[in-house]
Amino acid sequence: MREGFATPAPRATLRLAAATPERRRVAHALLAEAARGAGGHVEEAAGEVCLVGAEAGRAGRLRDLLDRLLGGAVLTPWPAPPLAPATPAPPANLAALDPWLDALDPLLVARRRRGWRLDAQGGAVPGFLRLDVARDVLAGLLGTYGADADLLDHAQRRMEARLLAALAEARLRQALLGAGPVRRLHLKLPAESGAALPQGLVVTVPLAAAADPVTLAARRAALAAAGCSLEMEGLDAEALTLVEPAALPMDLLRLAWSPALAADGPRRALAGVDPARLVLAGADGTEARDWARRQGIVQIESETPP
DSSP states (O other): OOOOOOOSSOEEEEEEEOOSHHHHHHHHHHHHHHHHHHOOEEEEETTEEEEEEEEHHHHHHHHHHHHHHTSOEEEEEESOOOOOOOOOOOOSSGGGHHHHHHHSOGGGTEEEEEEEEEOTTSOEEEEEEEEEEOHHHHHHHHGGGGGOHHHHHHHHHHHHHHHHHHTTSHHHHHHHHOSSOOSOEEEEOOGGGOOOOOTTOEEEEOGGGGGOHHHHHHHHHHHHHTTOEEEEEEEOHHHHTTSOGGGSOOSEEEEEOOGGGGSHHHHHHHTTSOGGGEEEETOOSHHHHHHHHHHTOOEEEOSSOO
């Protein structure tokens, strides 16, 4: 999946169509070498090899060279420059809240988090993208209504449902996800949304959903039938001592990093969980990443490339 991080200098994505395995290997080698001078990192997906986030001037010169060597080189801005949505006034009254939310541009409240897959050589490759609603931003836009926790919860759920619909619009999709294909998308989605789901979507639910295991298991089965998966978040060191994570009917469990995860209680709770089911969030430092590797966890979230 591809996602742009804001950078002070102009950046770009250099894409090469590489249909055959041999062509992909050549393109990957050339772009990996180019990344040492132009910055960015190399990704492969959907038959393309991309140098993502390279310095724009150097990427442009590389584009001309690689287009002559391999053909099909395309340079695009990174991240794609979104249309700047207007900031609306807060809703005038409670009756206007839902219409106001339905008219709110989701680009104003959307937040992207990047996921990585650790490899055996000590490095990492882009693995997935998490898209959710920035609760603090939404609260600010709501004005005085943002101080009411119940109203804010309602507004957040409504905007989370709108994010999925927004992905069907070309303008919003590129601005929300960045350039290029998406490998795996994680998205919070209310059970009552009734929206058609893209295959491969990972739906994230809060820890509180564990209070109703029957409903949770039924939702997981319905998602599986649609080619989607279910993930539970909110599992910090304390929560792991209160639930039995191995028994949760989840495809993925999202752990919140803190050094307390290394304590005996959380360690015992995770002992029976397949590490392939675990995603470590907040793994921005060496301590978190080293702990993940020791546990066999290969899926992490980090604001910066590992």
